[in-house]
Amino acid sequence: MTTLRSESLAAGEVAGEASGPRVGVLALQGDFREHARVLAQLGARVSLVRRPDELADVEGLVIPGGESTVMDKLARAYGLAEPLKAAIADGLPVYGTCAGLIMLADTVLDAIAGQESLGGLDVVVRRNAFGSQNQSFETDLGVPALGEPPVHAVFIRGPVVESVGADATALASLDDGRVVAVEQGNLVGTSFHPEMNGEYRFHEYFLGKVRARS
Ligand code: GLN
DSSP states (O other), X not given: OOOOOXXXXXXXXXXXXXXXXXXXXXXXXXXXXXXXXHHHHTTOEEEEEOSHHHHTTOSEEEEOSSOHHHHHHHHHHTTOHHHHHHHHHTTOOEEEETHHHHHHEEEEETOOTTOOOOOOEEEEEETTTTTXXXXXXXXXXXXXXXXXXXXXXXEESOOEEEEEOTTOEEEEEOTTSOEEEEEETTEEEXXXXXXXXXXXXXXXXXXXXXXXXX
């Protein structure tokens, strides 16, 4: 297995196994390096995506955590927003964590003025939904689609899914019933950050969708 030195991974550069699925990580902003490291360890050929032509090469895409307002502005400024929407509509497997989930949501509450999402997931999310006392926390979540053991989930100013539309499915909820992981066809979104604590099963789940499509 190739060891990824993601500090040295420039946009468009590829790391990981030569035979693995070609997976991009949107690298406009946020914790894209952590995702690139996880995906390379799982055997994907990982490239960082900042330009539309870099999107054309990939068979799947991860949208990282970070700040959705900034990611949205940069995606539009770099001419990536429309190609991303087209790729999602075309069935590209995409996994979004935290800000990435916000980018994938059809409706975003507590957005800043003018903020847009890419959409694709038939859900309503609320940004920064945990209030100032609980902005960041960790908890164990049952995720039936991933089996045992529970997922140890790290939340950092994460969104909650306030409603799940008819086309989407909840994958995990907090004890109080609030939904924090969803799926719809080739799209997966989590309010939390599996890339930060060695929890690789969501990335595996996403790679399963990539392999099934290619
Ligand atoms: N609060 C951020 C936003 O609105 C998301 C935080 C994160 O990705 N960790 O985009």
